[in-house]
Amino acid sequence: MASEIVRYKADNGQDIEVTEQDVRDLMAANGNAMENVTSQEVKMFLRLCQSQRLNPFTRDAYIVKYGNQPASVIAGKDAFVKRATRNKRYRGHEAGITVLRRFKKNDGVQTVIDRREGSMMLPGEELVGGWAKVYLEGYECPIFEEVALKEYTAPDKYGKNGWSRMPATMIRKVALCHALREAFPEDLGGLYGAEEMDQARSEEPQPPRQQEDLRKPLWAEVANLKAHALALGTSEEGIVSWMAANITNPDGSPKSTRYYTAEEIIKLRDFLALNIANHEQPADAEPEYEDAEYAEPALADNDIKF
Template sequence: MALNNTLAKKQDDQVIRYDSNGTEIKLSPAIVRNYLVNGNGDVTNQEVVMFLNLCKAQHLNPFLREAYLIKFGNQPATIVTGKEVFTKRARRNKDFAGYEAGIIVQNEAGELESRSGTLHIEGEQIVGGWAKVHIRGYDVPIEASVSFDEYCLKKDGHPASNWAAKPGTMIRKVALVQALREAFPEELQGMYSAEEMDVQATLDETPIQEPDEQPIPQEPEADPLA
């Protein structure tokens, strides 16, 4: 039993290193478990490994909240990427030529309108979001349009707080990250925002810690039994 515990500890403390935009990132299963898991559930070894591999493969810096590992109860863990990662990486691509994004509303006359931004007035209903990503050399932009009801998460029949307070902002973000991911699959594959996943309603009640609220992890010391 003692030998098994020693081997498990050695695996948990094994550090991987990679570069993220000029910064060397050091991660281990122990660091992930102790500092980078949000929620109230216990992550499995498989979930931790999946998170480590995504961060390394996509050069994400979880200490800058570029990636989250979220676990509530016995539900499967969810790996979420911050929206800024999508826009920053798109801007770094030499072929990126800008984007447009907004909402689709049904006005008081029952007509559908696609609007830039998120402005809507009382009596209008937000029914979706849209985005266009312009790429140099393409005749037409990469477009995405999404349905509001498909992504507006509800609890007890009511929208989660962010979706109720900022419906336009939320659905516009979904459309934008989907268009960006389709436009730049190599830079953004495997990454999804919280608004696209089934975690936002719970995150409204259990806010993610800000970076300065978390202690800075140190590289684990060498195992004296190794």
Template sequence: MSREVVQAKTSALALAEYKMDGGQVLTADTVRNYLTSGNSKATDQDVLMFIELCKAQKLNPFVRDAYLVKFGSQPAQIIVGKDVFIKRASENPNFNGMKAGIVILDKSGQIQEREGALKLPGEELVGGWCEVYLKDKDYPTKALVSFEEYAQKKNDGTLNSMWSSKGATMIRKVAQSQALREAFPNELRGLYQQEEMGRTEKLPEKEVKVGYATAGQKQGIMKLASMKGLYDYEKPKDISKMEEFCDSNGYNLKELKYEEVDEILDLLSKYEPKDINNIVIDTDFVEVEIQEGQVTLEEIN
């Protein structure tokens, strides 16, 4: 890649900014520090595309309208929040309701389209469907999707826990997304929900507060705290020892500011646990990447 191309991309990213109606400003640093989910760092191109999509579609990622998800070497994915599709459709004056359900192969070998997500014992789930009704059309916009095409599987070929336990709900959501996107192309163009993108991990739902410690910084703090005997990964929801440690030093663990992170890490590195058998590791802080399925401090607050 030529120097000119690199400089052009860097310049575009530096200038990329989206100021929302509420006064919040979406920048590259904010996306990287607060709005990227997964265990890998998003590229400059990923960040730029995310900002531009949010701007074009008027999405507010601070209230979880959209997520930038990056795991390992997989391409980054931009996923919208679970309520965006329904909200956008409901706000359109041409929207006249919708129906959605599943497609099953019943005990007699007949294919049925059933409204809702009820699958009876002995039936085989083969797909999902959705019909969206518009006031200016005499017929609905319909999507019919295959369960086999979208169901997520583990390395051994079996369904993962979400698709094996809630397959009917998942494939119904996929059908809803496709039908709504086709019915409202201007409002939903380029937007995809989690079920369509093959992601089943829990995405954060709390509103993002810029200026507070990031998820990666919190992971780094809790990792060092575990080395000092102040946190146990086998009891992830018990943060009482770390709360006491922070309180005693004048900090609020759950409301920790971005600039306070290094101060807490310095205090932790100097802390001598009462149990001399604990291993103390004094090291420079490196922001920890969140692993898929790992509990974050945000989830236990």
């Protein structure tokens, strides 16, 4: 992979040539740890840049990885705005913050919600969210999006990536990315900003504790079936590709095996059993299914090896 050169044209027509080593050098120069990022994750990053015409040298997109968690591909806010401005239907945008202002009135306290353009807060105000409007040719009303601050400042990550120092700036970015993606799904679908990916990563589904006892024997059964299937000629890549295509997170990305539920492990077990049955049936028999081709997935370092 290190010697493979990926070539394509960026959004602005610039010819891009990039290799895995280029990505590693570039990310390291920008302070992103790359020691635990696998070649497979870099390869997927390059393919995404190629398909979306993103320029990694100008930080249109970059890789972030925390510990042994799967790497995240993140698009910079400028990439969202640049892509939007190149769309012929784009007619500008507004973005700002939502704050609560409290003041005494008669014998009580009155609270007022204020949506302000920009990200400046005044003393005594409480930041509660961010908003954005994107204007499109042919639309009577702009695309409007508003997001709540509390969804992006959970205790386990508050203080990361600028949230503690400049929450108003950060939540405004989130709202703008949401609105631009909704306005231009064909150009920005599947791309997420750093702030959004932090929130999505913190919400990665966890296996229920009560299922742990069920999972262990199921994984043992799956391991035996996999060994049998491989012995009959099934490829490792085919099994992994099927898993990536059929057991996914809510956003459609491949789900790490460490988070498989018992039901999902059973689904994998049944697939392997059917695969074995098709291999063992007479050569002239009609197969129960046809193998499908899937895109090569990224494997996380912390995935369960079975």
